Amino acid sequence: MxxxxxxxxxxxxxxxxxxxxxxxxxxxxxxxxxxxxxxxxxxxxxxxxxxxxxxxxxxxxxxxxxxxxxxxxxxxxxxxxxxxxxxxxxxxxxxxxxxVLLIHQELSLVPDMTVGENVFLGNMPRTAKWFVNNSLLNRQCEGILERLKCKFKPTERLGSLSIANQQMVEIARALVFKxxxxxxxxxxxxxxxxxxxxxxxxxxxxxxxxxxxxxxxxxxxxxxxxxxxxxxxxxxxxxxxxxxxxxxxxxxxxxxxxxxxDSDITHEPPELGEKALEVRNLSLEGHYSDISFDVRIGEVVGFYGLVGAGRTEVMETIFGLRKANSGQIIINGEQLGINSPSDAIDHGLGLVPESRKEQGLVLGMSCKENITLAHLRDFTRLGWVDTAAEKDTFDSYMKMLRIKTPGSDYSTQNLSGGNQQKVVIGKWLSTSPKILILDEPTRGIDVGSKSEIHHLIRELARSGLAVVVVSSEMPEVLTVSDRIVGMYDGHITRCFDRSEVTEDLLIRAITGQVSEAS
Incomplete structure (x- = not known):
């Protein structure tokens, strides 16, 4: 590619x-x-x-x-x-x-300012009277955006851009001065x-x-x-x-x-059970159309596609974060109306979201508080939280996922990005889900931890979970998946068994060159 x-x-x-x-x-x-x-x-x-x-x-x-x-x-x-x-x-x-200029991993921009203002922040071109020269600012910014092959304009509000485009604005700041x-x-x-x-x-x-x-x-x-x-x-x-x-x-x-x-993952034929999750003709206008697939107990199904293909939006709909225009979601043979994440949790679903900071964690809370947040009622008695039980739960997942932290009371915002991601994964595992969806589960995780997460995903399937993995990394979906669903422009183009998939076929599927019919 x-x-x-x-x-x-x-x-x-x-x-x-x-x-x-x-x-x-x-x-x-x-x-x-x-x-x-x-x-x-x-x-x-x-x-x-x-x-x-x-x-x-x-x-x-x-x-x-x-x-x-x-x-x-x-x-x-x-x-x-x-x-x-x-x-x-x-x-x-x-x-x-x-x-010295640092291009941050976590964006350090101002959402309510324009693209041009963010690019020149702290170095605004001025008129003779010390007012900002907006005409010059936008003209110079336009030249930088052209170098970066960006399609958006200097006058657009930064907060209206996608995360990927905001990252390009962060990079553009490196080109403003020498x-x-x-x-x-x-x-x-x-x-x-x-x-x-x-x-x-x-x-x-x-x-x-x-x-x-x-x-x-x-x-x-x-x-x-x-x-x-x-x-x-x-x-x-x-x-x-x-x-x-x-x-x-x-x-x-x-x-x-x-x-x-140890990067070897054995791919013995999985012992598959009944269909845990069935999605039939699911559509959401402007995002995806006519999505159908299923996941069995003991199976890992990978979703692969380019940014904007609609993968995340499908998973958010299944988890009750979005409302589909049409289609069916069937869990363990029963058609359900999942209207909120709490409905999804009650029916045994867990979702590790794409963005850990915005969607996965409450950064001001401790590690143990984040781990138990999705099912806090299980740790509450007469209105009081059992902090000892919270600590025991966190300690078990800290050991399992090798979370590096001084202790359960340590603030999550002070952890590295990869350890924050492990806390999010532990949070959803602690709900004892039957169906686990992981959206970009190893984004920002080092190679050693990534290998551990891949092994964990396979172990979860072997233990009887139905697992869906959304990833932008081809090696990841090829490593962990029993079947792979290719998506392009809001549609499923093809579903591959592990035995038949090749990198070439997968690339063709996610660029719209091959369809299910072919």
Whole structure:
């Protein structure tokens, strides 16, 4: 598929030789939060004209280190040296003044401002009387959006854009001024394959101009296609730096997780039971039409398609978050009217949503409170919550999912993105569902944890659950699924048995080139 890059490949910009002298050095950096030592004496250097990948499991300290560089956090110990000068980034504005820009994993934009205003935020072009020159702002922004092949306008309100387009606006900010250092923190998590290609071109342009780039990602194909060097953190401690051309994914992964990655998933023929979920002719105007499929007890059905294909909207309808115009939802042989998530939960459904922060968690609550939130009544007696039972429940899922946290009372907002995702998964497993829907279950999760989640999905099916997995990653749906449903433009184009599916057939299905009839 256009937009995919081959693991182990080198980008065209790899011929541009970085300056061997470090432009940026972080030395002996440590940072602690209540109950957690996030960084412990970390050293890192980055060269001008280099893409330096920073890898580590969720909670390894990658984002914390970069937030110190960007002035969001202050280190407990250590120093930042930029162009041989000791600098202190007390605020993001100071970091920007020094030429350091962080492209956040979690968007840091203002929804009620226009695209142009967000792109130039903190650097607005002014008239002679110090008023914002909107005409110049929009004209310059339009040029940047054209470089990024964006279809939206500088005058559009940012909050009206999709998450993927908002991420492109975040990236556009790197092109407004000439930064010395740009940090990309999981920049492709919300992007389509086409948008990824555009981003990689931007990164190569920045590299060729002499910009030092730090690239954080869990996607090994991106790391090996883009980077010159790879540094690894584990549990807040620096491990090693590799020359990308002289190492392998297995070597880097082993250093990152401290063990060999067991990625083999046995695909013995599943022992299938009755149909747990049947969807018949489900339609929702403007989103999808005539959707029919079923999932049996003990089966994993994967849904694969491009962004906008309608996969998430179908799952949200099944779970009662949307109301279909027509069609039937049948659970265990009984046609049901599911009008709300509570109806869905009562009938044994669980949904791990696509967006953990907006839909999956209450960030101000503790880990144990989030785990039990979907069925809090089971922990309530005479109006009082049994906090000891909550703690026991969380502790069991913390062990099962390897959630890294100081304890059950730790605030969820302070966890890394991957550990937050594990809390969401634990939350729905704790409801003892009969049918579990997981929408992008490993988005933002490191390679070690991703393997654990894949094994968990197969184990859940073997234990008697009916499982639906929605994913934008082809290797993921091929790894975990017994059957795969291809969707394109709001329609199911084809349903494949595992034994017959190939990457080529799957790509053709999700781009509208093959239909069920064929």
């Amino acid at each position: 256009s937009g995919q890059i081959e693991a182990g490949g080198k980008s065209d910009s790899a011929t541009v030789q970085p300056d061997p002298k470090p432009l940026l050095k972080l030395q002996n950096v440590s940072k602690s939060f209540p109950g957690v030592k996030a960084l412990d004496g970390v050293d890192l250097d980055v060269r001008a004209g280099e893409v330096h990948a920073l890898l580590g499991e969720n909670g390894a300290g990658k984002s914390t280190l970069m937030k110190i560089l960007a002035g969001i956090y202050q280190p407990d110990t250590g120093e930042v040296v930029l162009e041989d000068q000791l600098v202190r980034m007390r605020t993001p504005l100071e970091a920007k003044d020094h030429g 930064p010395k250092v740009v940090v990309f923190d999981e920049p492709t998590a919300s992007l389509t394959d086409f948008e990824k290609v555009v981003l990689f071109d931007v990164i190569r342009e920045l590299k060729e101009s002499g910009t030092a780039i730090v690239y954080i990602s869990h996607r090994m194909d991106e790391i090996f296609a883009l980077s010159d060097r790879i540094s690894v953190l584990r549990d807040g401690v620096y491990q090693e730096t590799f020359e990308t051309a002289r190492t392998t994914e297995d070597e880097v992964t082993q250093r990152m997780i401290g063990r060999d990655l």
